Amino acid sequence: MDKQIILELSREFDSFYLYDEAVILRQAERLKRCFPSMAFLYSVKCNPNPRVLACLASQGFGADAASLAEVRQAELAGVPRKKILYSAPGKTRKDIAGVAEQGVLIADSLGEVDRIREEARRRGCTIPIGIRVNPEFTMDGCGGMPSKFGIDEDKALKLAAGELDGVKIVGLHVHVKSQVLDKDLLGDYFQNIFSLARRFQPLCPLEFLNLGSGIGIPYGAGDTELDLEALGETVETAAKAFRRQFPDTELYMETGRYVVCQAGVYCTKVLDRKESRARTYLILKNTLNGFLRPALAKVIAGCGKELGGVEPLFTCRDAVSFLALKEGEPERVTLAGNLCTAADVVAEDVLMPRLEEGDTVLMTNAGSYAAVLSPMQFSMQEPPVELYITASGKILL
Numbered sequence: 001m002d003k004q005i006i007l008e009l010s011r012e013f014d015s016f017y018l019y020d021e022a023v024i025l026r027q028a029e030r031l032k033r034c035f036p037s038m039a040f041l042y043s044v045k046c047n048p049n050p051r052v053l054a055c056l057a058s059q060g061f062g063a064d065a066a067s068l069a070e071v072r073q074a075e076l077a078g079v080p081r082k083k084i085l086y087s088a089p090g091k092t093r094k095d096i097a098g099v100a101e102q103g104v105l106i107a108d109s110l111g112e113v114d115r116i117r118e119e120a121r122r123r124g125c126t127i128p129i130g131i132r133v134n135p136e137f138t139m140d141g142c143g144g145m146p147s148k149f150g151i152d153e154d155k156a157l158k159l160a161a162g163e164l165d166g167v168k169i170v171g172l173h174v175h176v177k178s179q180v181l182d183k184d185l186l187g188d189y190f191q192n193i194f195s196l197a198r199r200f201q202p203l204c205p206l207e208f209l210n211l212g213s214g215i216g217i218p219y220g221a222g223d224t225e226l227d228l229e230a231l232g233e234t235v236e237t238a239a240k241a242f243r244r245q246f247p248d249t250e251l252y253m254e255t256g257r258y259v260v261c262q263a264g265v266y267c268t269k270v271l272d273r274k275e276s277r278a279r280t281y282l283i284l285k286n287t288l289n290g291f292l293r294p295a296l297a298k299v300i301a302g303c304g305k306e307l308g309g310v311e312p313l314f315t316c317r318d319a320v321s322f323l324a325l326k327e328g329e330p331e332r333v334t335l336a337g338n339l340c341t342a343a344d345v346v347a348e349d350v351l352m353p354r355l356e357e358g359d360t361v362l363m364t365n366a367g368s369y370a371a372v373l374s375p376m377q378f379s380m381q382e383p384p385v386e387l388y389i390t391a392s393g394k395i396l397l
């Protein structure tokens with residue numbers, strides 16, 4: 001990102017996110033190139049910014065929505081209703097009634113199927129739905145696991161084979177893991193989903209098959225970039241064979257972070273500089289409360305254990321880099337926030353050029369699971385603003 005632009009913006013704003021459209025377009029293009037048989041759904045929960053959504057809608061992306069509000073946000077951004085898939089556990093009756101016409105409901109449990117049928121009865125119609133399946137396989141090659149998401153595959157097959165008035169199953173959704181960088185694991189996973197879909201096709205002809213996400217990006221020094229071209233070849237071969245057999249089934253892949261994480265940078269200001277017993281502290285505006293992930297990564301690293309299953313709150317210890325706009329002789333500093341908790345520290349003993357009050361610090365990988373995870377109600381601070389820079393260089397609020 002252009003440092004001059006950030007410098008100018010930081011004269012006006014103390015803390016802000018800046019999303020770069022050129023990066024979003026580049027990432028979206030790359031996905032489309034590697035998976036030509038697929039249509040894409042953008043996972044709104046990672047960044048529901050209206051301009052980000054509109055950009056992806058203009059690239060033909062549908063929406064993977066996780067709440068009624070996300071369904072509406074997607075519709076406002078210009079995503080056609082047919083391409084808004086609402087999948088989340090624990091939908092309320094109000095959510096179900098609200099989405100029945102605005103998007104496609106993906107039922108997450110047998111109880112939810114019943115609640116959708118009640119809604120259909122109330123309306124006197126049949127509601128076409130998808131179901132989320134908890135499959136007999138995992139990303140790591142084990143058999144099925146208990147999960148709070150979806151309907152166990154054996155129960156889902158029974159459901160699809162039975163009498164269902166009020167609803168008609170027209171789609172399947174599977175998603176088991178995010179942030180995978182191993183092309184072989186992902187390749188096997190996607191092939192397993194095509195096999196799963198073949199088990200359902202005779203029971204409920206599918207209008208769509210949503211294969212979920214999983215495509216990761218390199219965050220820290222220990223990450224090797226996913227070989228997207230090689231994965232694309234594996235998936236294309238499987239997808240083409242599937243489509244020859246079932247030409248009427250639309251194939252969706254979901255993606256959140258892949259398209260937007262690297263497009264975002266978080267910028268915030270040094271409010272104070274202080275020394276305490278030979279340690280230099282830079283007190284920054286809105287860290288834990290403005291961009292939660294780096295502060296949380298420090299808390300988790302402090303526990304001394306590697307954690308699994310905590311995406312998107314935590315990916316790895318060094319998922320965010322800290323940069324300055326200024327150059328200069330490096331010094332060791334601790335970057336802390338302005339909240340009244342000792343947990344509000346984002347980096348300890350990092351090398352930064354000497355910074356003073358009013359200087360700006362940048363944090364990378366802030367396009368996904370960043371602004372949305374901010375606990376801004378804590379301590380009633382002034383929140384960061386979100387800015388967007390178009391491919392032609394125009395800054396939009």
Ligand SMILES: *Cc1c(COP(=O)(O)O)cnc(C)c1O
Nearest residue numbers: 043175178179213254255256257
């Ligand atoms: C959050 C989520 C995604 C997006 O995951 P990314 O790792 O950001 O691509 C996709 N599908 C479902 C069901 C999700 O809950």
